[in-house]
Amino acid sequence: MTTPTKAGFVALIGEPNAGKSTLLNRMVGAKVSIVTHKVQTTRARIRGIAIAGESGESQLVFVDTPGLFKPRRRLDRAMVAAAWSGAGDADIVVLMIEAHRGISEGVKAILEKLNERTGKAKVALAINKIDKVKTEALLALTSEMNERFAFAETFMISAERGHGTKALKTWLAEQVPSGPWLYPEDQIADSPMRNIAAEITREKLTLRLHQELPYELTVETENWEERPDGSARIDQIVYVARDGHKGIVLGKKGETAKAVNTAARLELEEFLGRRVHLFVQIKVRKNWLEEKERYSEMGLEFKDGNK
Numbered sequence: 604m605t606t607p608t609k610a611g612f613v614a615l616i617g618e619p620n621a622g623k624s625t626l627l628n629r630m631v632g633a634k635v636s637i638v639t640h641k642v643q644t645t646r647a648r649i650r651g652i653a654i655a656g657e658s659g660e661s662q663l664v665f666v667d668t669p670g671l672f673k674p675r676r677r678l679d680r681a682m683v684a685a686a687w688s689g690a691g692d693a694d695i696v697v698l699m700i701e702a703h704r705g706i707s708e709g710v711k712a713i714l715e716k717l718n719e720r721t722g723k724a725k726v727a728l729a730i731n732k733i734d735k736v737k738t739e740a741l742l743a744l745t746s747e748m749n750e751r752f753a754f755a756e757t758f759m760i761s762a763e764r765g766h767g768t769k770a771l772k773t774w775l776a777e778q779v780p781s782g783p784w785l786y787p788e789d790q791i792a793d794s795p796m797r798n799i800a801a802e803i804t805r806e807k808l809t810l811r812l813h814q815e816l817p818y819e820l821t822v823e824t825e826n827w828e829e830r831p832d833g834s835a836r837i838d839q840i841v842y843v844a845r846d847g848h849k850g851i852v853l854g855k856k857g858e859t860a861k862a863v864n865t866a867a868r869l870e871l872e873e874f875l876g877r878r879v880h881l882f883v884q885i886k887v888r889k890n891w892l893e894e895k896e897r898y899s900e901m902g903l904e905f906k907d908g909n910k
């Protein structure tokens with residue numbers, strides 16, 4: 604007899620830069636979420652699916668949420684709402700914190716929210732980046748965190764190096780409810796290819812522009828055409844909110860835009876396993892931060908009001 608199947612949703616929550624995307628990529632084993640050294644790169648809720656458990660009986664559907672932080676602007680509020688709704692739907696919540704940063708104000712705010720929460724999902728703690736601290740500090744942090752919240756389990760991990768992540772995955776596989784799998788076996792991400800392609804270009808922009816990257820910037824895939832020769836033509840638009848930002852994205856003599864295009868195209872080619880013709884336009888859209896369509900493109904809900 605084969606082992607009965609199990610499946611469930613796992614929400615990764617934590618402050619921006621905690622390492623959620625890195626962990627997700629490690630668990631899923633495919634690049635479904637974009638990792639950079641910049642904060643708040645994860646805008647849409649991208650899910651990855653992992654098969655886990657002793658006989659591969661469990662399916663873990665990860666909800667990779669945007670970093671949780673105190674919302675000020677409309678875009679921030681939409682991101683935070685998306686993050687918490689992801690956590691609300693989950694069977695298991697994994698709170699990721701950074702070992703060397705300890706219990707920051709942001710972590711305190713998340714703990715407060717978790718304590719107020721009515722959902723019955725189990726909450727585990729994953730202390731990440733253990734490569735950056737000494738064992739004594741880690742033990743002190745573990746006990747202090749567990750005094751503040753009744754975590755079902757605590758894991759000390761390094762998402763980047765892969766330390767402790769297997770134990771976390773095994774535990775998650777045991778904890779998800781018994782039942783049929785939620786997605787077909789061959790599906791690794793339900794984020795449409797268009798979004799992944801836009802995220803890749805956004806990642807290249809982030810890496811290239813560092814501190815200069817305009818906050819008010821979004822990338823959309825406008826058109827995707829499969830060509831008879833097996834290649835793909837992909838048209839994208841980078842929306843910026845100000846004229847001055849267009850110049851930053853273009854760079855001197857268009858050099859930045861050119862380099863970004865090449866880097867994004869190469870990654871897309873590797874990802875898709877075929878040739879790609881990538882066309883990227885930069886458009887100034889003064890009010891894109893207030894436009895509904897831009898939000899649904901990112902998988903976020905548009906929130907009215909200015910609270």
Ligand SMILES: Nc1nc2c(ncn2[C@@H]2O[C@H](COP(=O)(O)OP(=O)(O)OP(=O)(O)O)[C@@H](O)[C@H]2O)c(=O)[nH]1
Nearest residue numbers: 620621622623624625642643645670732761762763
């Ligand atoms: N030293 C160390 N760095 C790590 C580890 N895990 C992740 N990082 C780094 O931390 C940074 C942030 O990681 P991400 O995975 O993008 O973080 P995130 O929580 O998804 O961030 P947002 O998308 O902003 O919410 C990256 O530069 C990672 O390489 C770790 O175990 N050790």
